[in-house]
Amino acid sequence: MTVTRSSARAKLLDAAATLFYRDGITATGIDRVIAHAGVAKASLYNNFAGKDELVAAYLSVRLERFDQTLATLMEIADPLARIDAFFDRLEANAASGQFGGCPFSRAAVEVNPDSPAHRVIVEFYRRLGSFFAQTLGVDIEDAGVKQLIVCYNGAMSSASVLKDPSLVGAAHDLVRASTMRR
Amino acid sequence: MTVTRSSARAKLLDAAATLFYRDGITATGIDRVIAHAGVAKASLYNNFAGKDELVAAYLSVRLERFDQTLATLMEIADPLARIDAFFDRLEANAASGQFGGCPFSRAAVEVNPDSPAHRVIVEFYRRLGSFFAQTLGVDIEDAGVKQLIVCYNGAMSSASVLKDPSLVGAAHDLVRASTMRR
């Protein structure tokens, strides 16, 4: 069995999720990750090619979870109700204690553009745009999609920097009032 | 004249502005800053207490420039035209080659909350909110102000991450269509 092997990998991904998101990627050293995971340093390099790959894997886990959320939301038939539910989830997240904004846009500031992590970030925004486009029944290049992306990023960024969850509500109001909903 | 004195400091602030904004703060080492500025390492520590203070000074220069922009915009009497002009400037900036999003929200990801730089970031958002509140003729805690902050952050963040200036235009459309303008 490869129980130990997968366990070390899982513990590392768990520790990475907590530390990279809470303290930042560059500010979090390898030593801190393995200490928090409770594994040996060699276990990291057995499971990942290096820190860059660990960062990419951390974001991939986030992306998977995001996909599941989108799949759940797609079960809502009414487009307007679906978008409402999307921003309701955002508001709930922002109100939670560990909230620190969008993990992908946060990471985008810290990773360099040719990093494997950057590909995951781009993929996240592609899926976000695709979700909005499907819901609005328009092309992904549509202005309405762009407005929703602006509202998402604005909500996450503002609520995070100013530590004020009510800004997500402001973004939600903006979405309700905007032309894209007609 | 104290040409030499102010020159080293100015060169350092110039180099810091370029490198911190383009490559990120943590990714930019002291050695790279002084090499780009063409000054000695001691000159940095003669003019600034350390890297943290240099980062704070870099953001303070940005804040000063932002203040001048706001002062110019305040000369526009009509509130709606003033906000239009604000987002027009954003669009122009985003279309320029060196655009990399809001320097303050970018820095917020990299500096720790008790850093001197963080105080400058908070001050930036205070002045941005104050500008919007004055223009709308409402309190700084008003929902309309929050919506404008969301649009600003959403525009800067989206256009930067996705490298698509048209997202600033989408944010502008959102502002035009929103309830805050009635």
Added chain:
DNA sequence: GTCTATAGAACGATAGAC
């Protein structure tokens, strides 16, 4: 002399890689 500039060595700490 005093001040600020220069170049560069060297410090301890910590990074990522193996």
Added chain:
DNA sequence: GTCTATCGTTCTATAGAC
């Protein structure tokens, strides 16, 4: 655990301006 590289910082030593 050990390697090497680099981080931010401090210090030595010297040159030029007022």
